[in-house]
Amino acid sequence: MSFSAVTKNELARVVGGKDCCRLAELAALIKMDGSVQISGQKKLSLNIVTENAAVARKIFKLLKNLFGLSTEILVRRRVRLRKNNVYLVRIPSQPGIEEIFKALGIGEAGAAIAEEGINKELIARDCCRKAYLRGAFLGGGSVNNPEGTYHLEIITDNFKHAQELAELMQSFNLPARVSPRKNWYVVYLKGSEQIVECLNHMGAHAAQLDFENARIYKDMRNQVNRLVNCETANLNKTVNAAVRQLENIKYLADTIGLEKLPKPLREAAELRLQHPDASLKELGELWDPPIGKSGVNHRMRKLERLAERVRSRKVDHGFKES
Numbered sequence: 001m002s003f004s005a006v007t008k009n010e011l012a013r014v015v016g017g018k019d020c021c022r023l024a025e026l027a028a029l030i031k032m033d034g035s036v037q038i039s040g041q042k043k044l045s046l047n048i049v050t051e052n053a054a055v056a057r058k059i060f061k062l063l064k065n066l067f068g069l070s071t072e073i074l075v076r077r078r079v080r081l082r083k084n085n086v087y088l089v090r091i092p093s094q095p096g097i098e099e100i101f102k103a104l105g106i107g108e109a110g111a112a113i114a115e116e117g118i119n120k121e122l123i124a125r126d127c128c129r130k131a132y133l134r135g136a137f138l139g140g141g142s143v144n145n146p147e148g149t150y151h152l153e154i155i156t157d158n159f160k161h162a163q164e165l166a167e168l169m170q171s172f173n174l175p176a177r178v179s180p181r182k183n184w185y186v187v188y189l190k191g192s193e194q195i196v197e198c199l200n201h202m203g204a205h206a207a208q209l210d211f212e213n214a215r216i217y218k219d220m221r222n223q224v225n226r227l228v229n230c231e232t233a234n235l236n237k238t239v240n241a242a243v244r245q246l247e248n249i250k251y252l253a254d255t256i257g258l259e260k261l262p263k264p265l266r267e268a269a270e271l272r273l274q275h276p277d278a279s280l281k282e283l284g285e286l287w288d289p290p291i292g293k294s295g296v297n298h299r300m301r302k303l304e305r306l307a308e309r310v311r312s313r314k315v316d317h318g319f320k321e322s
């Protein structure tokens with residue numbers, strides 16, 4: 001199961017403790033996935049469609065619990081494309097159905113679910129805003145597996161609703177942004193910490209923990225990789241330097257002879273020839289008395305400069321010296 005599905009299944013089981021929060025969550029679910037059907041003589045019924053069984057059960061329970069009207073769930077198996085189930089939670093036309101529309105702030109005749117923004121009364125309190133966010137996520141949200149790119153989104157075809165969802169998230173210091181995608185509007189979060197916060201506000205605590213663990217593991221792996229790369233680079237640098245030093249020393253031995261060098265340089269050259277793989281620090285410890293890394297480095301540079309001088313002289317004087 002995808003991380004998104006696991007998160008939704010967890011959130012589908014989170015039930016707000018207060019009626020105000022349940023109403024806010026139900027309003028969000030209806031806003032995202034609901035439609036009002038009008039049949040002859042202004043008979044209204046309410047349909048809410050979802051592909052997630054746990055979400056369908058939640059909508060059913062919330063409706064029953066808050067309004068106690070006759071409610072039904074229908075399951076349809078899709079035959080084309082993704083062969084998944086589609087659940088329809090339906091409140092058939094009946095006396096008292098207007099109460100639902102009134103409570104949810106859906107306009108007269110309910111026709112305008114898609115166009116209106118969020119009823120401000122429903123999201124006046126922090127607890128209700130969190131519940132609304134949970135409902136909106138259950139209705140049209142998804143979140144990437146934290147092992148990949150960090151991304152959480154809620155999509156809606158209603159631009160005003162998208163903007164208000166972003167504002168609602170911003171009221172929790174989540175820097176949500178809105179961007180268009182074909183005929184849809186995507187409200188999204190990118191930062192790992194913000195996604196963790198958002199999961200926390202919605203009440204997906206298990207998903208939040210999984211997310212944090214995956215993030216910590218990923219960060220650590222990246223850090224280790226960086227460290228290994230850095231050490232490899234340093235090692236390569238050391239090896240390249242040693243190879244160059246050996247070339248210079250062998251060149252000096254072949255041209256002017258190591259015995260002609262001043263004692264400190266001769267010592268350095270001989271030690272390097274005897275210990276081609278040693279680091280400068282290790283070489284320094286072989287001296288009697290030992291000398292520091294910078295002392296060794298200083299001598300190696302002198303040898304290098306000397307070798308360069310000899311080389312350039314040979315070029316200047318052609319074959320005269322050989």
Ligand SMILES: [Zn+2]
Nearest residue numbers: 020021127128
């Ligand atoms: Zn509340």
